[in-house]
Amino acid sequence: MSQASAPYHHGDLRAACVRAARELLEESGGSGLSLRAVARRAGVSAAAPYRHYADREELISAVAGEGYRELAGYLAAARPSSRNLDDLAEIAVAYVRFAVEHPALFRVMFAEPCDRDDEERVQATATVWEYVTGVVRTVFPGADTDTLPTSVWAFVHGLAFLHLDGKLDADTPEAVDDRVRAAVHALFAASAQASAEHVRS
Amino acid sequence: MSQASAPYHHGDLRAACVRAARELLEESGGSGLSLRAVARRAGVSAAAPYRHYADREELISAVAGEGYRELAGYLAAARPSSRNLDDLAEIAVAYVRFAVEHPALFRVMFAEPCDRDDEERVQATATVWEYVTGVVRTVFPGADTDTLPTSVWAFVHGLAFLHLDGKLDADTPEAVDDRVRAAVHALFAASAQASAEHVRS
DNA sequence: TCCCTGATGATGACGGTGCTTACATCCCCA
Protein backbone atom coordinates (compact mmCIF):
# COMPACT_ATOMS: atom_id res chain seq x y z
CA MET A 1 0.00 0.00 0.00
CA SER A 2 2.62 2.46 0.96
CA GLN A 3 4.43 1.28 -2.16
CA ALA A 4 4.43 4.44 -4.22
CA SER A 5 3.81 3.73 -7.87
CA ALA A 6 3.24 7.47 -8.02
CA PRO A 7 -0.01 7.62 -9.91
CA TYR A 8 -1.08 11.09 -9.20
CA HIS A 9 -0.15 12.95 -6.14
CA HIS A 10 3.15 11.26 -6.00
CA GLY A 11 2.69 9.77 -2.56
CA ASP A 12 5.53 11.19 -0.58
CA LEU A 13 7.15 14.09 -2.30
CA ARG A 14 8.92 15.21 0.81
CA ALA A 15 11.04 12.09 0.95
CA ALA A 16 11.29 11.92 -2.82
CA CYS A 17 12.91 15.36 -2.86
CA VAL A 18 15.62 14.29 -0.49
CA ARG A 19 16.19 11.15 -2.50
CA ALA A 20 16.38 13.09 -5.74
CA ALA A 21 18.79 15.55 -4.19
CA ARG A 22 21.02 12.70 -3.06
CA GLU A 23 21.03 11.24 -6.55
CA LEU A 24 21.90 14.58 -8.08
CA LEU A 25 24.75 14.96 -5.64
CA GLU A 26 26.14 11.57 -6.57
CA GLU A 27 25.93 12.30 -10.26
CA SER A 28 26.52 15.97 -10.80
CA GLY A 29 28.31 17.05 -7.69
CA GLY A 30 27.32 19.95 -5.56
CA SER A 31 27.00 22.40 -8.41
CA GLY A 32 24.00 20.59 -9.83
CA LEU A 33 21.97 20.90 -6.69
CA SER A 34 19.15 23.33 -7.25
CA LEU A 35 15.56 23.26 -6.22
CA ARG A 36 14.51 23.12 -9.82
CA ALA A 37 16.80 20.23 -10.61
CA VAL A 38 15.50 18.34 -7.61
CA ALA A 39 11.94 18.91 -8.74
CA ARG A 40 12.75 17.77 -12.26
CA ARG A 41 14.40 14.68 -10.91
CA ALA A 42 11.43 13.88 -8.76
CA GLY A 43 9.22 14.25 -11.83
CA VAL A 44 7.37 17.18 -10.44
CA SER A 45 6.91 20.85 -11.18
CA ALA A 46 9.43 23.39 -9.99
CA ALA A 47 7.07 24.86 -7.44
CA ALA A 48 5.81 21.62 -5.96
CA PRO A 49 8.56 21.24 -3.36
CA TYR A 50 7.38 24.45 -1.74
CA ARG A 51 4.50 22.50 -0.29
CA HIS A 52 7.03 20.63 1.81
CA TYR A 53 10.00 22.94 2.20
CA ALA A 54 9.92 26.62 2.95
CA ASP A 55 12.84 27.32 0.70
CA ARG A 56 15.90 25.85 -0.91
CA GLU A 57 17.94 26.03 2.25
CA GLU A 58 15.47 23.98 4.20
CA LEU A 59 15.67 21.20 1.64
CA ILE A 60 19.43 21.22 1.72
CA SER A 61 19.40 21.11 5.48
CA ALA A 62 17.22 18.04 5.28
CA VAL A 63 19.72 16.41 2.95
CA ALA A 64 22.60 17.27 5.23
CA GLY A 65 20.69 15.95 8.21
CA GLU A 66 20.13 12.64 6.49
CA GLY A 67 23.81 12.58 5.66
CA TYR A 68 24.75 12.95 9.30
CA ARG A 69 22.41 10.21 10.38
CA GLU A 70 23.72 7.93 7.68
CA LEU A 71 27.28 8.66 8.66
CA ALA A 72 26.57 7.83 12.27
CA GLY A 73 25.05 4.52 11.26
CA TYR A 74 27.91 3.80 8.94
CA LEU A 75 30.42 4.30 11.72
CA ALA A 76 28.51 2.25 14.22
CA ALA A 77 28.23 -0.58 11.73
CA ALA A 78 31.95 -0.53 11.11
CA ARG A 79 32.79 -1.32 14.71
CA PRO A 80 29.83 -1.99 16.98
CA SER A 81 32.13 -2.04 19.96
CA SER A 82 35.53 -0.48 20.10
CA ARG A 83 38.27 -1.19 22.59
CA ASN A 84 41.68 -0.50 21.15
CA LEU A 85 43.63 1.41 18.58
CA ASP A 86 42.86 -1.04 15.81
CA ASP A 87 39.18 -0.48 16.34
CA LEU A 88 39.74 3.24 16.21
CA ALA A 89 41.68 2.87 12.99
CA GLU A 90 38.86 0.90 11.47
CA ILE A 91 36.36 3.55 12.43
CA ALA A 92 38.57 6.14 10.83
CA VAL A 93 38.63 4.02 7.70
CA ALA A 94 34.84 3.95 7.69
CA TYR A 95 34.63 7.72 8.15
CA VAL A 96 36.98 8.44 5.29
CA ARG A 97 35.35 5.83 3.13
CA PHE A 98 31.99 7.47 3.67
CA ALA A 99 33.43 10.79 2.60
CA VAL A 100 35.11 9.38 -0.46
CA GLU A 101 32.08 7.39 -1.51
CA HIS A 102 29.72 10.35 -1.12
CA PRO A 103 31.96 13.32 -1.80
CA ALA A 104 29.29 15.81 -2.75
CA LEU A 105 27.04 14.85 0.14
CA PHE A 106 29.93 15.13 2.53
CA ARG A 107 30.72 18.58 1.25
CA VAL A 108 27.12 19.67 1.62
CA MET A 109 27.19 18.46 5.21
CA PHE A 110 30.19 20.60 6.01
CA ALA A 111 29.82 23.33 3.44
CA GLU A 112 28.71 26.09 5.72
CA PRO A 113 28.52 27.06 9.33
CA CYS A 114 26.03 24.82 11.04
CA ASP A 115 22.74 26.58 11.51
CA ARG A 116 22.10 26.45 15.23
CA ASP A 117 18.42 27.08 14.67
CA ASP A 118 17.97 24.01 12.55
CA GLU A 119 16.92 21.47 15.12
CA GLU A 120 17.39 18.48 12.84
CA ARG A 121 20.93 19.32 11.89
CA VAL A 122 22.04 20.18 15.38
CA GLN A 123 20.77 16.90 16.67
CA ALA A 124 22.30 14.92 13.85
CA THR A 125 25.67 16.50 14.49
CA ALA A 126 25.32 15.69 18.14
CA THR A 127 24.77 12.05 17.24
CA VAL A 128 28.14 11.87 15.51
CA TRP A 129 29.79 13.75 18.31
CA GLU A 130 28.46 11.41 20.96
CA TYR A 131 29.53 8.39 19.01
CA VAL A 132 33.06 9.72 18.73
CA THR A 133 33.11 10.57 22.39
CA GLY A 134 32.01 7.08 23.29
CA VAL A 135 34.70 5.49 21.19
CA VAL A 136 37.38 7.71 22.64
CA ARG A 137 36.24 6.97 26.13
CA THR A 138 36.63 3.24 25.67
CA VAL A 139 39.85 3.38 23.68
CA PHE A 140 41.48 5.90 25.99
CA PRO A 141 40.03 5.29 29.42
CA GLY A 142 41.08 7.90 31.88
CA ALA A 143 42.06 10.44 29.26
CA ASP A 144 40.77 13.97 29.10
CA THR A 145 37.15 13.33 28.25
CA ASP A 146 36.54 16.84 27.09
CA THR A 147 39.16 17.70 24.55
CA LEU A 148 40.45 14.38 23.34
CA PRO A 149 37.32 13.58 21.35
CA THR A 150 37.82 16.89 19.61
CA SER A 151 41.33 15.90 18.68
CA VAL A 152 40.32 12.52 17.37
CA TRP A 153 37.39 13.81 15.41
CA ALA A 154 39.53 16.55 13.92
CA PHE A 155 42.15 14.05 12.92
CA VAL A 156 39.75 11.74 11.18
CA HIS A 157 37.80 14.60 9.67
CA GLY A 158 40.99 16.06 8.27
CA LEU A 159 41.95 12.74 6.76
CA ALA A 160 38.60 12.63 5.07
CA PHE A 161 38.92 16.08 3.61
CA LEU A 162 42.46 15.67 2.42
CA HIS A 163 41.51 12.51 0.61
CA LEU A 164 38.45 14.21 -0.79
CA ASP A 165 40.56 17.00 -2.19
CA GLY A 166 43.03 14.65 -3.74
CA LYS A 167 45.81 16.03 -1.61
CA LEU A 168 46.92 12.50 -0.82
CA ASP A 169 47.38 10.31 -3.81
CA ALA A 170 45.62 7.06 -3.24
CA ASP A 171 44.14 5.61 -6.35
CA THR A 172 42.15 2.62 -5.27
CA PRO A 173 39.72 2.47 -2.34
CA GLU A 174 41.98 -0.11 -0.74
CA ALA A 175 44.91 2.27 -0.99
CA VAL A 176 42.86 4.88 0.80
CA ASP A 177 41.99 2.44 3.55
CA ASP A 178 45.62 1.49 3.97
CA ARG A 179 46.77 5.07 4.12
CA VAL A 180 44.21 5.87 6.78
CA ARG A 181 45.25 2.91 8.92
CA ALA A 182 48.88 3.86 8.49
CA ALA A 183 48.14 7.46 9.40
CA VAL A 184 46.38 6.45 12.60
CA HIS A 185 49.15 4.17 13.73
CA ALA A 186 51.91 6.55 12.70
CA LEU A 187 50.34 9.36 14.65
CA PHE A 188 49.99 7.42 17.85
CA ALA A 189 53.37 5.79 17.58
CA ALA A 190 55.17 9.07 17.01
CA SER A 191 53.28 10.81 19.72
CA ALA A 192 54.35 8.21 22.22
CA GLN A 193 57.89 8.98 21.30
CA ALA A 194 57.23 12.69 21.59
CA SER A 195 55.87 12.28 25.08
CA ALA A 196 58.96 10.40 26.05
CA GLU A 197 61.13 13.19 24.71
CA HIS A 198 59.03 15.67 26.56
CA VAL A 199 59.45 13.86 29.84
CA ARG A 200 63.15 13.36 29.30
CA SER A 201 63.85 17.05 28.72
CA MET B 1 54.97 53.88 -11.98
CA SER B 2 53.66 50.50 -11.23
CA GLN B 3 51.40 52.31 -8.77
CA ALA B 4 48.03 51.78 -10.37
CA SER B 5 45.88 54.86 -10.15
CA ALA B 6 43.88 53.11 -12.83
CA PRO B 7 43.12 55.92 -15.19
CA TYR B 8 42.41 54.06 -18.36
CA HIS B 9 43.80 50.73 -19.01
CA HIS B 10 43.67 49.97 -15.37
CA GLY B 11 47.30 48.99 -15.12
CA ASP B 12 47.15 45.47 -13.86
CA LEU B 13 43.72 44.01 -14.11
CA ARG B 14 45.01 40.51 -13.62
CA ALA B 15 46.16 41.22 -10.10
CA ALA B 16 43.25 43.52 -9.45
CA CYS B 17 40.85 40.67 -10.17
CA VAL B 18 42.43 38.46 -7.59
CA ARG B 19 42.41 41.28 -5.09
CA ALA B 20 38.76 42.02 -5.79
CA ALA B 21 37.89 38.36 -5.47
CA ARG B 22 39.62 38.22 -2.10
CA GLU B 23 37.68 41.23 -0.89
CA LEU B 24 34.42 39.73 -2.02
CA LEU B 25 35.23 36.52 -0.21
CA GLU B 26 35.91 38.39 3.01
CA GLU B 27 32.69 40.34 2.75
CA SER B 28 30.09 38.18 1.09
CA GLY B 29 31.36 34.69 1.57
CA GLY B 30 31.81 32.15 -1.14
CA SER B 31 28.35 32.60 -2.59
CA GLY B 32 29.15 36.11 -3.76
CA LEU B 33 32.07 35.04 -5.85
CA SER B 34 31.17 35.40 -9.49
CA LEU B 35 33.14 36.69 -12.40
CA ARG B 36 30.71 39.54 -12.79
CA ALA B 37 30.97 40.53 -9.17
CA VAL B 38 34.74 40.49 -9.41
CA ALA B 39 34.61 42.69 -12.49
CA ARG B 40 32.23 45.11 -10.83
CA ARG B 41 34.44 45.26 -7.81
CA ALA B 42 37.47 45.96 -9.94
CA GLY B 43 35.54 48.76 -11.62
CA VAL B 44 35.59 47.10 -14.98
CA SER B 45 33.15 45.60 -17.44
CA ALA B 46 31.96 42.06 -17.02
CA ALA B 47 33.87 40.90 -20.06
CA ALA B 48 37.20 42.50 -19.27
CA PRO B 49 38.59 39.71 -17.09
CA TYR B 50 38.44 37.36 -20.05
CA ARG B 51 41.51 39.10 -21.43
CA HIS B 52 43.41 37.64 -18.48
CA TYR B 53 41.57 34.50 -17.47
CA ALA B 54 40.19 31.89 -19.79
CA ASP B 55 37.13 31.38 -17.64
CA ARG B 56 35.75 31.63 -14.18
CA GLU B 57 37.51 28.56 -12.94
CA GLU B 58 40.90 29.86 -13.90
CA LEU B 59 40.35 32.98 -11.86
CA ILE B 60 39.25 30.97 -8.87
CA SER B 61 42.28 28.76 -9.20
CA ALA B 62 44.45 31.86 -9.10
CA VAL B 63 42.72 32.97 -5.91
CA ALA B 64 43.17 29.57 -4.34
CA GLY B 65 46.81 29.52 -5.35
CA GLU B 66 47.40 32.83 -3.67
CA GLY B 67 45.66 31.48 -0.63
CA TYR B 68 48.01 28.53 -0.43
CA ARG B 69 51.06 30.73 -0.74
CA GLU B 70 49.75 33.06 1.90
CA LEU B 71 49.01 30.17 4.22
CA ALA B 72 52.52 28.82 3.82
CA GLY B 73 53.96 32.20 4.67
CA TYR B 74 51.63 32.56 7.61
CA LEU B 75 52.75 29.25 9.05
CA ALA B 76 56.42 29.93 8.55
CA ALA B 77 56.05 33.29 10.25
CA ALA B 78 54.37 31.71 13.25
CA ARG B 79 57.37 29.55 14.07
CA PRO B 80 60.45 30.08 11.91
CA SER B 81 62.10 27.11 13.49
CA SER B 82 60.31 24.33 15.26
CA ARG B 83 61.75 21.80 17.64
CA ASN B 84 59.18 20.46 20.04
CA LEU B 85 55.52 19.87 20.65
CA ASP B 86 54.88 23.42 21.77
CA ASP B 87 56.15 24.70 18.46
CA LEU B 88 53.90 22.27 16.68
CA ALA B 89 50.96 23.44 18.74
CA GLU B 90 51.70 27.02 17.83
CA ILE B 91 51.85 26.17 14.16
CA ALA B 92 48.51 24.44 14.49
CA VAL B 93 47.16 27.58 16.10
CA ALA B 94 48.39 29.60 13.15
CA TYR B 95 46.81 27.22 10.66
CA VAL B 96 43.44 27.30 12.34
CA ARG B 97 43.65 31.03 12.83
CA PHE B 98 44.27 31.48 9.14
CA ALA B 99 41.19 29.42 8.36
CA VAL B 100 39.01 31.24 10.83
CA GLU B 101 40.22 34.65 9.74
CA HIS B 102 39.67 33.89 6.06
CA PRO B 103 36.86 31.37 6.10
CA ALA B 104 35.60 31.86 2.58
CA LEU B 105 39.08 31.86 1.11
CA PHE B 106 39.92 28.71 3.00
CA ARG B 107 36.81 27.04 1.67
CA VAL B 108 37.66 28.03 -1.86
CA MET B 109 41.10 26.54 -1.44
CA PHE B 110 39.64 23.20 -0.42
CA ALA B 111 36.28 23.34 -2.09
CA GLU B 112 36.94 20.96 -4.91
CA PRO B 113 39.33 18.27 -6.00
CA CYS B 114 42.64 19.85 -6.76
CA ASP B 115 43.11 20.16 -10.47
CA ARG B 116 46.31 18.29 -11.21
CA ASP B 117 46.70 20.17 -14.44
CA ASP B 118 46.82 23.52 -12.75
CA GLU B 119 50.52 24.02 -12.30
CA GLU B 120 50.18 26.93 -9.92
CA ARG B 121 47.87 25.17 -7.53
CA VAL B 122 49.81 21.97 -7.48
CA GLN B 123 53.00 23.78 -6.64
CA ALA B 124 51.34 25.90 -3.97
CA THR B 125 49.96 22.82 -2.30
CA ALA B 126 53.37 21.24 -2.42
CA THR B 127 54.77 24.25 -0.58
CA VAL B 128 52.45 23.66 2.35
CA TRP B 129 53.17 19.97 2.26
CA GLU B 130 56.90 20.45 2.39
CA TYR B 131 56.63 22.87 5.24
CA VAL B 132 54.60 20.40 7.26
CA THR B 133 57.02 17.63 6.45
CA GLY B 134 59.93 19.74 7.62
CA VAL B 135 58.26 20.54 10.89
CA VAL B 136 57.36 16.95 11.54
CA ARG B 137 60.88 15.85 10.78
CA THR B 138 62.36 18.13 13.41
CA VAL B 139 59.68 17.57 16.03
CA PHE B 140 59.65 13.82 15.59
CA PRO B 141 63.13 12.84 14.52
CA GLY B 142 63.36 9.22 13.55
CA ALA B 143 59.65 8.82 13.00
CA ASP B 144 58.05 7.52 9.84
CA THR B 145 58.88 10.33 7.45
CA ASP B 146 56.32 9.26 4.94
CA THR B 147 53.03 8.92 6.68
CA LEU B 148 53.41 10.95 9.84
CA PRO B 149 53.25 14.31 8.03
CA THR B 150 49.97 13.15 6.57
CA SER B 151 48.66 12.44 10.03
CA VAL B 152 49.73 15.78 11.40
CA TRP B 153 48.41 17.75 8.48
CA ALA B 154 45.12 15.90 8.65
CA PHE B 155 44.81 16.60 12.33
CA VAL B 156 45.44 20.31 11.99
CA HIS B 157 43.34 20.55 8.87
CA GLY B 158 40.47 18.86 10.63
CA LEU B 159 40.73 21.24 13.54
CA ALA B 160 40.51 24.12 11.10
CA PHE B 161 37.43 22.77 9.40
CA LEU B 162 35.59 21.87 12.55
CA HIS B 163 36.14 25.36 13.88
CA LEU B 164 35.08 26.80 10.56
CA ASP B 165 31.85 24.87 10.65
CA GLY B 166 31.08 25.91 14.18
CA LYS B 167 31.15 22.34 15.36
CA LEU B 168 33.30 23.39 18.27
CA ASP B 169 31.98 26.28 20.23
CA ALA B 170 34.73 28.78 20.73
CA ASP B 171 33.50 32.32 20.75
CA THR B 172 36.58 34.48 20.91
CA PRO B 173 39.72 34.06 18.82
CA GLU B 174 41.63 33.43 22.01
CA ALA B 175 39.25 30.63 22.91
CA VAL B 176 39.92 29.06 19.54
CA ASP B 177 43.66 29.28 20.10
CA ASP B 178 43.33 27.67 23.49
CA ARG B 179 41.19 24.87 22.22
CA VAL B 180 43.68 24.12 19.48
CA ARG B 181 46.59 24.02 21.90
CA ALA B 182 44.61 21.81 24.22
CA ALA B 183 43.66 19.51 21.36
CA VAL B 184 47.26 19.08 20.31
CA HIS B 185 48.47 18.29 23.78
CA ALA B 186 45.51 16.06 24.59
CA LEU B 187 46.09 14.02 21.50
CA PHE B 188 49.73 13.43 22.16
CA ALA B 189 49.29 12.77 25.84
CA ALA B 190 46.51 10.27 25.36
CA SER B 191 48.23 8.52 22.56
CA ALA B 192 51.23 7.87 24.76
CA GLN B 193 48.93 6.13 27.14
CA ALA B 194 47.34 4.15 24.34
CA SER B 195 50.69 2.91 23.17
CA ALA B 196 51.41 1.76 26.65
CA GLU B 197 48.15 -0.15 26.70
CA HIS B 198 48.93 -1.60 23.35
CA VAL B 199 52.29 -2.87 24.50
CA ARG B 200 50.89 -4.19 27.72
CA SER B 201 48.23 -6.31 26.03
C1' DT C 1 -24.25 7.50 -4.13
C1' DC C 2 -22.77 12.20 -4.58
C1' DC C 3 -20.77 16.42 -3.73
C1' DC C 4 -17.75 19.48 -1.00
C1' DT C 5 -13.43 20.58 0.99
C1' DG C 6 -8.70 20.70 1.71
C1' DA C 7 -4.32 19.25 0.45
C1' DT C 8 -1.30 18.53 -3.34
C1' DG C 9 0.66 19.56 -7.65
C1' DA C 10 0.80 22.25 -12.37
C1' DT C 11 1.36 26.57 -14.98
C1' DG C 12 3.15 30.59 -16.04
C1' DA C 13 5.35 34.51 -14.92
C1' DC C 14 8.60 37.96 -12.65
C1' DG C 15 13.04 39.47 -11.47
C1' DG C 16 17.33 38.34 -11.07
C1' DT C 17 22.01 36.23 -11.83
C1' DG C 18 25.51 34.21 -14.27
C1' DC C 19 29.02 32.86 -18.25
C1' DT C 20 30.45 33.80 -22.55
C1' DT C 21 31.07 35.85 -27.15
C1' DA C 22 31.28 39.33 -31.11
C1' DC C 23 32.22 43.67 -32.21
C1' DA C 24 33.44 48.51 -31.41
C1' DT C 25 36.51 51.63 -29.01
C1' DC C 26 40.28 53.47 -26.54
C1' DC C 27 45.06 54.56 -25.32
C1' DC C 28 49.96 53.25 -24.78
C1' DC C 29 54.21 52.48 -27.07
C1' DA C 30 57.26 52.04 -30.71
Next chain:
DNA sequence: TGGGGATGTAAGCACCGTCATCATCAGGGA
Protein backbone atom coordinates in the same frame (compact mmCIF):
# COMPACT_ATOMS: atom_id res chain seq x y z
C1' DT D 1 51.38 58.20 -36.64
C1' DG D 2 49.92 53.75 -36.68
C1' DG D 3 49.51 49.04 -34.68
C1' DG D 4 47.93 46.19 -31.21
C1' DG D 5 46.74 44.93 -26.84
C1' DA D 6 43.40 46.23 -23.25
C1' DT D 7 38.74 47.55 -22.19
C1' DG D 8 33.71 48.82 -23.10
C1' DT D 9 29.06 47.68 -25.03
C1' DA D 10 25.55 44.82 -26.19
C1' DA D 11 23.60 40.77 -26.62
C1' DG D 12 22.50 35.68 -26.34
C1' DC D 13 21.56 32.01 -23.64
C1' DA D 14 20.66 29.33 -19.67
C1' DC D 15 19.65 28.95 -15.26
C1' DC D 16 17.63 29.92 -10.70
C1' DG D 17 14.25 30.96 -6.59
C1' DT D 18 9.93 32.30 -5.68
C1' DC D 19 5.08 33.54 -6.04
C1' DA D 20 0.05 33.86 -7.40
C1' DT D 21 -3.19 31.36 -9.49
C1' DC D 22 -5.52 27.42 -11.29
C1' DA D 23 -6.36 22.28 -11.76
C1' DT D 24 -6.72 17.89 -9.76
C1' DC D 25 -7.57 14.27 -6.66
C1' DA D 26 -8.72 11.73 -2.02
C1' DG D 27 -11.69 11.18 1.49
C1' DG D 28 -15.56 12.16 4.49
C1' DG D 29 -20.24 13.62 5.57
C1' DA D 30 -25.00 13.81 3.83
